[in-house]
Amino acid sequence: MKNEWPLWEIFIRGQHGMSHRHVGSLHAPDAEMAIKNARDVYTRRNEGVSIWVVEAKHISATAPGDKGPLFEPSESKIYRHPTFFDIPEEVGSM
Amino acid sequence: MSVDKQQLLQFLLRQGDNTLVLGHRVSEWCGHSPILEEDIALANTALDLIGQTQMWLGYAAEVQGEGKTADDLAFLRDAWDFRNVLLVEMPNGDFGQTLLRQFLFDAFQSVLMGRLMKSSDEQVAAIAAKASKEIAYHVERSADTVVGLGDGTEESHDRMQAALEYLWPYAGEMFESDDTDAAMAAAGVAPDPAGLREEYDALIGKVLGEATLTIPDSRYNHKGGRNGAMHTEHLGHLLTSMQWLQRAYPGCEW
Structure with a gap:
């Protein structure tokens, strides 16, 4: 593994006003080359207007084993969804 | 100022044959x-160059006025008709040699396109404007890789x-000047390549310095590609492979 370039996670903003979305990962020796590689691998069909790269080791993630205490409690709290309000037509899409 | 059509054609073939x-x-x-990321990046670069070829040779065919297309010029001419500099027909060698060749050419193109965007010939200026964005990326990428490999391990440094x-010895041909260049310069179509050398040397000097590479002292130049006098033996082999389909199945389309 010593000779492998580090792994980078790639996020692309598809158009102005949208959020960056995770599109995949790739290998590169440094951040600059990761951006160039991302440009070549993930935007060759005009998919993006902005690229973020993050070295995979810097991403902290939830553990699959913790999903009970983390996510299940919200399953039963439907009142947290804003679906009980009547939205006036004039507001348009929200 | 009117431009001699034969000279303009010669100039356009030089541009298009280089990129082709x-x-x-x-x-x-x-x-x-060596790795997937570089494979895709190189394929992108190749496609950019072929795209530029379509514009240059498309315009060349138009100027030629014999009813030919860019494809005819690309696939139905023989080695002695080609006007590319010898540098671009040199074999790929290892990955480092390919990227160094790319950098030496990209740097020239980046200097040249800045001038061609102000060409008195509107079509040349339009092609240069479109190509210049691709070239700006190419030269950034090839320069970074040359620095990465040059200033890398002992082995990568030695290979670079x-x-x-x-x-x-193949870089100097890009700055050769002849009657065609004089005619293009006089008409404001393109600069005299000899006048681009200083800017080019500054650009590559900076990058090769960063790459800890030593530019050879010799200014001896191989030449004969851009004026068609004599190509290297490598071009014929390249054409054999590139033109095989049109030679074996004339007029084949799909």
């Missing part, structure tokens, strides 16, 4: 690069230095 031959050379890496010594 290098585009084909770079495409030879497809599926063979060997590649520079091998390719350096």
